[in-house]
Amino acid sequence: MIPDALSQGQFDIVYNFLSLVIASQLFTALFLLISLPRILPRYRNAITVAIIVCGIAAYHYFRIFDSFKEAFVTDALGGAGTYTQAAGASFNEGYRYVDWLLTVPLLLVELVAVLALARKVQAQLLFKLVPAAALMIILGYPGEISGDTGTRGLFGLLSTLPFLYILYVLFVQLTKSLDLQPAGVRQTLSNLRWLLLLSWGVYPIAYLLPMLNIEGANAWVGLQIGYSVADILAKAVYALIIFKVARIKSFADDA
Amino acid sequence: MIPDALSQGQFDIVYNFLSLVIASQLFTALFLLISLPRILPRYRNAITVAIIVCGIAAYHYFRIFDSFKEAFVTDALGGAGTYTQAAGASFNEGYRYVDWLLTVPLLLVELVAVLALARKVQAQLLFKLVPAAALMIILGYPGEISGDTGTRGLFGLLSTLPFLYILYVLFVQLTKSLDLQPAGVRQTLSNLRWLLLLSWGVYPIAYLLPMLNIEGANAWVGLQIGYSVADILAKAVYALIIFKVARIKSFADDA
Amino acid sequence: MIPDALSQGQFDIVYNFLSLVIASQLFTALFLLISLPRILPRYRNAITVAIIVCGIAAYHYFRIFDSFKEAFVTDALGGAGTYTQAAGASFNEGYRYVDWLLTVPLLLVELVAVLALARKVQAQLLFKLVPAAALMIILGYPGEISGDTGTRGLFGLLSTLPFLYILYVLFVQLTKSLDLQPAGVRQTLSNLRWLLLLSWGVYPIAYLLPMLNIEGANAWVGLQIGYSVADILAKAVYALIIFKVARIKSFADDA
Amino acid sequence: MIPDALSQGQFDIVYNFLSLVIASQLFTALFLLISLPRILPRYRNAITVAIIVCGIAAYHYFRIFDSFKEAFVTDALGGAGTYTQAAGASFNEGYRYVDWLLTVPLLLVELVAVLALARKVQAQLLFKLVPAAALMIILGYPGEISGDTGTRGLFGLLSTLPFLYILYVLFVQLTKSLDLQPAGVRQTLSNLRWLLLLSWGVYPIAYLLPMLNIEGANAWVGLQIGYSVADILAKAVYALIIFKVARIKSFADDA
Amino acid sequence: MIPDALSQGQFDIVYNFLSLVIASQLFTALFLLISLPRILPRYRNAITVAIIVCGIAAYHYFRIFDSFKEAFVTDALGGAGTYTQAAGASFNEGYRYVDWLLTVPLLLVELVAVLALARKVQAQLLFKLVPAAALMIILGYPGEISGDTGTRGLFGLLSTLPFLYILYVLFVQLTKSLDLQPAGVRQTLSNLRWLLLLSWGVYPIAYLLPMLNIEGANAWVGLQIGYSVADILAKAVYALIIFKVARIKSFADDA
Numbered sequence A, B, C, D, E: 001m002i003p004d005a006l007s008q009g010q011f012d013i014v015y016n017f018l019s020l021v022i023a024s025q026l027f028t029a030l031f032l033l034i035s036l037p038r039i040l041p042r043y044r045n046a047i048t049v050a051i052i053v054c055g056i057a058a059y060h061y062f063r064i065f066d067s068f069k070e071a072f073v074t075d076a077l078g079g080a081g082t083y084t085q086a087a088g089a090s091f092n093e094g095y096r097y098v099d100w101l102l103t104v105p106l107l108l109v110e111l112v113a114v115l116a117l118a119r120k121v122q123a124q125l126l127f128k129l130v131p132a133a134a135l136m137i138i139l140g141y142p143g144e145i146s147g148d149t150g151t152r153g154l155f156g157l158l159s160t161l162p163f164l165y166i167l168y169v170l171f172v173q174l175t176k177s178l179d180l181q182p183a184g185v186r187q188t189l190s191n192l193r194w195l196l197l198l199s200w201g202v203y204p205i206a207y208l209l210p211m212l213n214i215e216g217a218n219a220w221v222g223l224q225i226g227y228s229v230a231d232i233l234a235k236a237v238y239a240l241i242i243f244k245v246a247r248i249k250s251f252a253d254d255a
């Protein structure tokens, strides 16, 4: 799956996207941390989880960035040549899955926490969503590291089942709870769900890329960019919208 | 004990588990730190100790991770070969024991602190638990670094004595105090003790692995994964449950 | 665009300007962070954004600094020789554009936030300014990395359109809102706009430098110094003036 | 004084003790920092100084640790050979003395501050203790770096004079003030002085080691372990006892 | 100006002084940061500036330290030989001047801020002091990097003019304002000015050293030590005295 060679242009674009994700996640986490005291205590748990999610992502992207730099090298002056796989170092695909294992369940916790539903309803929702999210990631991994298209397809399919279940809970079961939300945030919460659908949808699609007949390195570069953009949307932008909901609700509850 | 060679798959799985532990401990510590003000002052000591424990563990896993990377090397392109012991660098087994020496007594302090018993009862309990914990770790070390199965067995046995004593104090002597806890947390505290038993039990079992006739590298890989998972359970998950107890008690006391 | 060789003097002056920017951005961010509690809550959002902007810039300048050090090397004793492009490492021009993509829109958010206009007016202004700022940066990038003067000119021109639109919004449309600001800050806010015009104007001018017939390395060194000074003015000095406005308003509102 | 060679066992034990000191000092500092708000303002200065002392020690032990790693090297596979002095790098003995120069006077400030005596009495005590402490360290240094036993003995003797003076002030002059302390902390304060005596006493004894006829490397390894343990006692454990005193006094004063 | 060779003793003493400055500046900054809440809000600006000054200095000394380590190397076992200039790396003298450019004006801001004069008087003083300070540093730089004694002398002379002007403002014009200060701090403020004179005076004297006929390396070692000690006095010790003034004033104002 990992290409044997990248052109300088391909190397540079992956390099810059990875660095962009670091900055986005790290400073979203810092922004939320500094802004936390301006949120009512009852919504602070949601924002704290958002800080942790963006922080974990920043940690993993620091590692991914370094792994990428070590894994592809060139001898050309000014780096203006072809980058090939280095001796003794591999690009570690495991970081993304380790990251998702921790952050995907937490993203659902964030969402449920900002709704501030009754304790029991919260617990019931999370009891469905969190294990499904963990299962989805764990089932996807064997396919991702396998070189075989069949295996990739099979585990991709298995992983899609919990994925669909999560969407079902969010888009069918949760709909009733949305009606109980203050009028001022209903539209924003609905946007949030669509953002979730849009950004989460990128992952299975990016996962399919290597199975199409696109030329190796380009497919891989596309996959890295796709994951990077989706990670910014699904964590940083998502966190900022959650923050907005919490701010509006803080004003409303205070009045 | 340290294997002469690891396959890429073995190298990668240890690598990713070590990184997972870093993220888990570091961000559990940060989550608790950010959440500390939402806990009543009387339970803050327990949570502060939990932060310190997870922080110490994160520190040591950063070191263990770097030690592992330096200790096993390959020349194969893309890291796709056998990893052998590097010249001039050893995987330092000492980090784990140094970590346990500091954190295992603190884990017991955490537990006793969240119970918020009378000062005198607390002091009595810690007077028994802390020295027993330190003794357990110190007695285990000579066995761990010894290449000889007999020595390993002997010190393992000696170390088991304070281990059993700790379990006796926790599961027999402490049981009365549990009845004095508010109804709402009794179940959670009971779960906490079982988590402790389950996760602490991993260590002596992992310690036994090299004495069985499992093929070298696999036993060692299993031991690293076992220790990693147990460390997440015994420190991070444990801390989050303690946090939950403190949150529930904060609500109860406030009312 | 990147010169093949730098004299020691040229190397040193770029080196020291890059380090100066790191210190300026990092410690402006820290100063504002420490001073945040002395600002009324309603202006804290503006200052928080200013902290994030300076923080993002500090992050990117750390990377630019390291990239510069790796990209130009010499073998001369005491570094007293000509610095040439290193094998296998390039100076990454992408960092500046990634930085601007994140910070330029935020600088406009800062400005609008400190005015503390009605929510709706704010939203309308940002709806015009933020996309224009993003467009300006994205259009400039293909020209910056192209070696061809025609392409550089064309994209420079395209990028200038949103630039002029931003100036139009700031200097024509915003003028009415300024009359509603407290008397004590009107002058400062007017200075702020002029600082913005002055510092932002540096970027398109620096962009033109490589198209003039200045000898390669000197033009490039000039461009690096130009960008560095402009970044200090447009982010750190700008942030300190915004801070001053917020302080004065905090006093006024409190009375 | 610095040995030419260390066995792997000797290398590892020094290595692990140095890492243990880092963790102890760093996390004691963090624990106190997090706990600071739970102390009455009047005792915060003592605890703040304790945080700074442990922080300075952590900084120096990070440096000592790295210096040690660079200074002793081996080519043996898995590091399982003899470690000899590296080319171009020395183990820097200066760090300890630079550390003591800053921290030993501050340790006495800590002690005096937690007593919360009248301002004038405090000033008088510090006027005696601080210069004596600085003198003691400065006089010891020329002996430490000298290879000559006579010089070592002479400066050791000179350094002992201010040492004895400090003990005289603490154990004779300060005794009256102790009687004015609240009953609840008198015992703890007395323990504190004994801890001070016990831990500070290690330094002159460790200093003597190289003058005895112990085989080189072993004496030096003993000295490193001795300094490490004494530093944990004299800074981290000491700080925790000071913290306990401040906590008890905070309760007493509040009532 | 930079010596071709240093003995191990010379290398070690510069090395340890640079590390001492790092620890002094960094932990003074941290001490003040932790102590900030115990200062009345009206004096917090002075202390915040002091934190920033010590922080900037710590940043630059980290860089200077690393630059020094890279710039002088030896091949001798245990580093016990002559250190000569490395290939491809120079000791960067620019860091000090970049540091001064930022911190010297801020040191004067600190002083004026702690006096808490009327806003207008403050503004007038800073309008004189800050540009003079910047001019002084900028004029000194061309002399510092020049190998020519005449140039050094000339720019040294030019730089002395704003230096004398600053002293004139501080020791003649400011004297009246001192009489308006509370009795309890007048002495301390007077000490502070003398400390300023004493420490700032070191810089022009150290600047002269290379023009005397002292043997190269020794003059340079003396200059590094001189700058290091002066930087500790002029920033860290100075900050602690400003802190003391602010503390005393906080008590006085509160009563």
Ligand SMILES: CC1=C(/C=C/C(C)=C/C=C/C(C)=C/C=O)C(C)(C)CCC1
Binding pocket: A100, A103, A104, A107, A136, A137, A139, A140, A141, A155, A156, A157, A159, A160, A163, A199, A200, A201, A203, A204, A207, A230, A231, A232, A234, A235
């Ligand atoms: C359905 C499916 C997948 C889904 C992955 C998802 C939905 C990941 C979401 C990640 C997020 C939200 C990251 C945070 O930023 C896999 C595992 C690619 C395997 C193929 C099938």
Ligand SMILES: CC1=C(/C=C/C(C)=C/C=C/C(C)=C/C=O)C(C)(C)CCC1
Binding pocket: B100, B103, B104, B107, B136, B137, B139, B140, B141, B155, B156, B157, B159, B160, B163, B199, B200, B201, B203, B204, B207, B230, B231, B232, B234, B235
């Ligand atoms: C009984 C026994 C042992 C017990 C170790 C334990 C119980 C360690 C607990 C560690 C924890 C809780 C770490 C924190 O996360 C040893 C030393 C392996 C030696 C063999 C016998």
Ligand SMILES: CC1=C(/C=C/C(C)=C/C=C/C(C)=C/C=O)C(C)(C)CCC1
Binding pocket: C100, C103, C104, C107, C136, C137, C140, C141, C155, C156, C157, C159, C160, C163, C199, C200, C201, C203, C204, C207, C230, C231, C232, C234, C235
């Ligand atoms: C008009 C124009 C440009 C404008 C760039 C600007 C205005 C950048 C502002 C950057 C800031 C404010 C950075 C923050 O410090 C480009 C892209 C150079 C391309 C050429 C035409």
Ligand SMILES: CC1=C(/C=C/C(C)=C/C=C/C(C)=C/C=O)C(C)(C)CCC1
Binding pocket: D100, D103, D104, D107, D136, D137, D139, D140, D141, D155, D156, D157, D159, D160, D163, D199, D200, D201, D203, D204, D207, D230, D231, D232, D234, D235
């Ligand atoms: C008397 C004496 C000495 C005393 C050293 C002491 C007392 C050091 C204390 C250090 C502490 C407390 C460090 C902080 O953790 C020296 C210099 C070894 C030289 C020999 C004579």
Ligand SMILES: CC1=C(/C=C/C(C)=C/C=C/C(C)=C/C=O)C(C)(C)CCC1
Binding pocket: E100, E103, E104, E107, E136, E137, E140, E141, E155, E156, E157, E159, E160, E163, E199, E200, E201, E203, E204, E207, E230, E231, E232, E234, E235
């Ligand atoms: C008069 C004079 C100088 C003065 C330098 C000063 C006064 C520097 C102060 C630095 C401080 C206070 C640093 C902070 O710690 C120079 C430039 C050496 C050049 C020679 C003439």
Ligand code: NA
Binding pocket: A068, A069, A070, A071, A072, A073, A074
């Ligand atoms: Na690379």
Ligand code: NA
Binding pocket: A090, A091, A092, A093, B012, B079
């Ligand atoms: Na890999």
Ligand code: NA
Binding pocket: B068, B069, B070, B071, B072, B073, B074
């Ligand atoms: Na490796």
Ligand code: NA
Binding pocket: B090, B091, B092, B093, D012, D079
């Ligand atoms: Na080892």
Ligand code: NA
Binding pocket: C068, C069, C070, C071, C072, C073, C074
């Ligand atoms: Na270079």
Ligand code: NA
Binding pocket: A012, A079, C090, C091, C092, C093
């Ligand atoms: Na590049």
Ligand code: NA
Binding pocket: D068, D069, D070, D071, D072, D073, D074
């Ligand atoms: Na070594």
Ligand code: NA
Binding pocket: D090, D091, D092, D093, E012, E079
């Ligand atoms: Na040395």
Ligand code: NA
Binding pocket: E068, E069, E070, E071, E072, E073, E074
């Ligand atoms: Na060196």
Ligand code: NA
Binding pocket: C012, C079, E090, E091, E092, E093
């Ligand atoms: Na240089």
